Amino acid sequence: MDSQKEALQRIITTLANKNEELHNFIETLNHLLAGVQVNSSRVVSDLEEEFDTLFSILEEAKESMTNTIKQEQARKSHELQNQMLQSTNALESSEELLEFATHALDIKDQEAVTMAPAFRLTMKPKATDTMSHLMVDFSQERQLLQGLRFLPVPRAPEFEVQDCLVVDNAVTVVWRMPAEDSKIDHHILEYRKANHEGLPRVQDERCWEIVDNIKTTEYTLTGLKFDSKFMNFRVRACNKAAAGDYSDPVTLETKAFNFGFDPSSSHLNLKVEENSVEWDPQGSKGLDSKVKGKENKGSAHLTNLKNMTRSGTPSPKRGSTPRSPAPRGGRDRFTGESYTVLGDTSIDSGQHYWEVEALKDCKSYSMGVAYRNMGKFDQLGKTNSTWCIHVNNWLQSSFAAKHNNKAKSLEVAVPERIGVYCDLDGGLLSFYNADSKQLLHMFKTKFSQPVVPAFMVSEGPCSLFAPEMLVALSGNR
Numbered sequence: 322m323d324s325q326k327e328a329l330q331r332i333i334t335t336l337a338n339k340n341e342e343l344h345n346f347i348e349t350l351n352h353l354l355a356g357v358q359v360n361s362s363r364v365v366s367d368l369e370e371e372f373d374t375l376f377s378i379l380e381e382a383k384e385s386m387t388n389t390i391k392q393e394q395a396r397k398s399h400e401l402q403n404q405m406l407q408s409t410n411a412l413e414s415s416e417e418l419l420e421f422a423t424h425a426l427d428i429k430d431q432e433a434v435t436m437a438p439a440f441r442l443t444m445k446p447k448a449t450d451t452m453s454h455l456m457v458d459f460s461q462e463r464q465l466l467q468g469l470r471f472l473p474v475p476r477a478p479e480f481e482v483q484d485c486l487v488v489d490n491a492v493t494v495v496w497r498m499p500a501e502d503s504k505i506d507h508h509i510l511e512y513r514k515a516n517h518e519g520l521p522r523v524q525d526e527r528c529w530e531i532v533d534n535i536k537t538t539e540y541t542l543t544g545l546k547f548d549s550k551f552m553n554f555r556v557r558a559c560n561k562a563a564a565g566d567y568s569d570p571v572t573l574e575t576k577a578f579n580f581g582f583d584p585s586s587s588h589l590n591l592k593v594e595e596n597s598v599e600w601d602p603q604g605s606k607g608l609d610s611k612v613k614g615k616e617n618k619g620s621a622h623l624t625n626l627k628n629m630t631r632s633g634t635p636s637p638k639r640g641s642t643p644r645s646p647a648p649r650g651g652r653d654r655f656t657g658e659s660y661t662v663l664g665d666t667s668i669d670s671g672q673h674y675w676e677v678e679a680l681k682d683c684k685s686y687s688m689g690v691a692y693r694n695m696g697k698f699d700q701l702g703k704t705n706s707t708w709c710i711h712v713n714n715w716l717q718s719s720f721a722a723k724h725n726n727k728a729k730s731l732e733v734a735v736p737e738r739i740g741v742y743c744d745l746d747g748g749l750l751s752f753y754n755a756d757s758k759q760l761l762h763m764f765k766t767k768f769s770q771p772v773v774p775a776f777m778v779s780e781g782p783c784s785l786f787a788p789e790m791l792v793a794l795s796g797n798r
Contacts, residue, residue, distance in 0.1 A: 678739075
């Protein structure tokens, strides 16, 4: 009996849901019907306006051409009337002379006869009666008018995925029209962030952001913050009348490498808070050294340097790049003279890039990567498990790349911002001038285990700032 009630209840629930769906569908149909009426009236009004404009143009053209004919008629009439008047006067003069010559056979003044106006007057009309040079042939125009049709809706564009590029805090998308369409006026590009690969999903759909009035078939979005793994893009073409269908959406990978400071690793003289590491005056002699990171728990501004240093187009279907949170509390805190703090996220594979900016008061600091099992007394660059560049602005300035207690002096000026590029699979660790992209130094090695970002601030006033955004493309190509 209970099972029958449950079955009946399920049927009732299903019917109730279907009833609600039907109500919504009917409401949708009513809305569509009303829209048909409104939109039909609008397009009829637009059509009448276009034809009125066309009629006005034809009337203006007719009036202008009619005036031209009338002006030509007046000009020719004036020329011929003047010539007729001159001819009439000459005829009268000639008749008088003829009469005089007839009655006076002995004409002594021959010159008076030959100089009569009749001898000076040309007998060629100054104007003709033809008006054929003002005839018109509107056969082509008639064909155009007879071929008037409703403006077709533009077809959906197609993305050129192989030409799309994600690089340096920016995404460039390229598309094409499946067939040439001279009526297209502009394009509308829409994009949104996503945390999954493939087509957009309704359940976790984010709002589309719109870029309108794009006159070409390419657009670059700059100043992006890649705080999601992917970005969806779609585009539509527009003519003067309507917008066409959307293109098939394309998904580009924009996976960011976001990391913060691991407080369990920091030296006791360093006070680790949410987004900063500060020198603890209680654990030192009042020196105020600190490492700060803005926003996103990061000490680094991440960009895709891989595409800065060599050409190439990232594929939206490339494999994922695992990055594991470093285990907290799983290692000893740095001590002694190793004023070090590690990042809280390890790099297991792929290519990653971040940037660090030092303020002018920085006297001595290092940045690079290290294995997670770096010894608590170890200093960056002095063991075979750490790689870094070191800046010293004390009495004698120095700028060097360090690994396994070996230092190589860098004969370049210390940049305001330094970029760190780690290709774990390729065994590369490179340091760049983040502004000019000049290569400062490159380590070539074979990483035997995952690495973490590492920072060391020696005693003395120092502030390391990271730009606000963490932006990167990571993953194998």
